[in-house]
Every structure is written in C-alpha cells, then in structure tokens.
Amino acid sequence: MKLLFQADDFGLCESTACGILKGIREGVIRNTGLFVNMPASAHAASLIRDVEGIALGIDFNLVAGRPVSDPVHVPSLVDEQGNLITSQARTKQMKSMEDDPYPYEETYLELENQLQRFIELIGRKPDYLHGHSLITPTIIRVIRELSQKYDIPVSFDIWKEKGLYSIDSTWTPKPFPLSAQLETDVEKELLGVLPKALEHECCVFVCHAGFVEEELFRYSSYTMIRVKDLAAATSAQVKAFIEDNHIELITYKDLKELGK
Numbered sequence: 001m002k003l004l005f006q007a008d009d010f011g012l013c014e015s016t017a018c019g020i021l022k023g024i025r026e027g028v029i030r031n032t033g034l035f036v037n038m039p040a041s042a043h044a045a046s047l048i049r050d051v052e053g054i055a056l057g058i059d060f061n062l063v064a065g066r067p068v069s070d071p072v073h074v075p076s077l078v079d080e081q082g083n084l085i086t087s088q089a090r091t092k093q094m095k096s097m098e099d100d101p102y103p104y105e106e107t108y109l110e111l112e113n114q115l116q117r118f119i120e121l122i123g124r125k126p127d128y129l130h131g132h133s134l135i136t137p138t139i140i141r142v143i144r145e146l147s148q149k150y151d152i153p154v155s156f157d158i159w160k161e162k163g164l165y166s167i168d169s170t171w172t173p174k175p176f177p178l179s180a181q182l183e184t185d186v187e188k189e190l191l192g193v194l195p196k197a198l199e200h201e202c203c204v205f206v207c208h209a210g211f212v213e214e215e216l217f218r219y220s221s222y223t224m225i226r227v228k229d230l231a232a233a234t235s236a237q238v239k240a241f242i243e244d245n246h247i248e249l250i251t252y253k254d255l256k257e258l259g260k
Contacts, residue, residue, distance in 0.1 A: 001197065001198055001247050002202045002249075003247050004202070004205070004252070005029055006207070007029045007032045007209040007210075008132065009035060009132070009210065010032040010034050010044055011034050011036070011044030012220065014044070014215075015215070016040075016209075016210035016226065017048070019209050020210060027230075027234035028242060028249055031055045031127075032054065032057070033058055033059035033128070034118060035061050035064075036058065037117070038061075045122055054251060055252035056122065057127050057252065060111050061084070063084055063133050064086065064219040066078075067084055074109060075106070076101070100138050102139055107142050111139075125150060128158070128252040129152050131143060131155075153255075158256070162258055163202065164204045164255075169205070176225065186225070186232040187231055187238065190238060194238075202250075210229070211226070211230070
C-alpha cells in the first residue's frame with residue numbers, strides 16, 4: 001500500500017514551519033504546502049527550499065494575513081485594513097457554497113500572484129496546488145485554470161484521478177473548540193483508521209502538524225491540535241505500523257508518475 005501523508009499550512013507561522021520540518025525529519029510527513037503571503041513565509045521558504053525527499057506545494061490562502069496583490073486591486077478580498085477577510089467572516093456571509101463571495105478576476109489575480117511569489121521564494125514551480133480552509137466554486141475554477149496554465153497538478157483532482165482513498169480525520173470538526181482539541185488523542189485516532197487503509201492500494205491523509213506560538217491564534221482556530229498531529233506524525237507506534245505493514249510513503253511527484 002502507498003500512503004501520501006500531507007501536512008498543510010507550512011509558513012502560516014514560524015511555529016507551523018518548524019513543527020512540520022520536525023515531522024519530515026523524524027516522522028512520516030512527505031508533502032507540505034507553503035503559505036506565501038504571511039510574515040513568516042520567506043523564512044519558512046529558506047528552511048525548506050533544499051529539503052530532499054518531499055513534495056513542496058503551495059497552499060493558496062484567501063483568508064489569513066495580507067494579499068500578495070496590492071489591496072487596491074482586490075477590494076472584494078480584503079477588509080478596511082487591507083487584510084484578507086477571514087474564513088469565519090466569509091462563512092457568516094454565505095448561505096451556501098453557491099453564494100460565492102469571490103469575484104473571478106480578483107481571485108485569479110491574487111492566486112496567480114501567490115503562485116509567482118512561490119516561484120520567487122523557492123526558485124521553481126510548486127509540486128502541487130492546494131486550497132486552504134474555504135474552497136468555493138470560483139476558487140476551484142481558478143486553481144484548475146492555473147493548473148493547466150503552469151502544468152501543475154491540483155491536489156484534490158489528482159487524488160480522484162489516481163483513485164486515492166481519503167483517510168478522513170473525522171476527529172477534527174469545524175468549529176473545533178480548544179477544549180476539544182486538548183482532549184483529542186490524534187495518535188490513537190490515526191492508529192484506529194490506518195488498518196482500514198490497508199484495504200486500498202493508495203491512500204491520502206492530510207493533517208495540520210506544527211508547534212504553537214501566540215501568533216498562530218491570530219490566524220487559525222486549529223491551534224493545540226497541531227501539536228497532537230505532530231505527535232502522531234512522529235509517533236513510534238505510527239512509524240512501526242507503517243513499517244510492519246510495508247506501507248510506502250509517497251509524494252505528489254511519485255503520484256504524478258503513478259499509472260503512466
């Protein structure tokens with residue numbers, strides 16, 4: 001069995017970057033997506049730019065920090081201070097996913113500028129494209145158009161194309177109160193679902209590993225759960241299960257070649 005183990009939000013803060021790097025060095029994380037518009041993005045990029053044996057994608061972000069574009073050019077994406085409108089605020093605006101608050105032109109401009117920023121920071125194209133937090137029809141359309149333009153696979157499309165079984169982290173709901181995060185044993189939950197994954201040829205699991213710092217609470221409601229995800233990703237028991245069951249840890253680069 002092959003397992004694509006992914007940690008999102010690299011560079012959301014320095015703490016998430018450092019935590020995911022630990023999960024790569026000492027654990028089973030082999031895929032992660034870079035945030036390019038945050039204060040920690042450049043430093044995070046410098047830490048991972050030359051790391052081998054992983055796939056480094058981009059996590060397109062329209063809900064945290066400031067846009068890469070001049071806020072004047074993306075007025076529908078930002079608040080009065082020029083910050084991207086949070087997912088919590090967007091959700092309150094939307095009655096359904098069809099009530100899409102993202103104008104096509106502004107969304108395309110910002111996401112392409114984020115992609116160009118990735119290339120500036122890393123020196124190459126990302127290995128995959130992935131959306132962060134809130135995904136609407138317009139965002140999906142733009143990501144797919146950028147995928148075709150730059151010849152980069154989209155995470156959720158290549159999962160479907162290659163027939164990956166998604167190991168859902170049902171223990172991380174939205175909203176996810178801090179008290180519930182502290183009570184959640186991610187290692188136990190993950191070990192409980194991995195046996196079912198053995199029934200499938202190829203699987204994907206997405207987590208939000210990381211350390212925690214005060215700045216993280218400004219940008220995300222997923223806080224303490226990140227250290228639980230990191231503990232699971234570096235767990236001796238999880239690593240032993242993967243080794244004992246001859247599970248191959250793969251990346252998006254491997255996935256692109258799969259089935260050719």
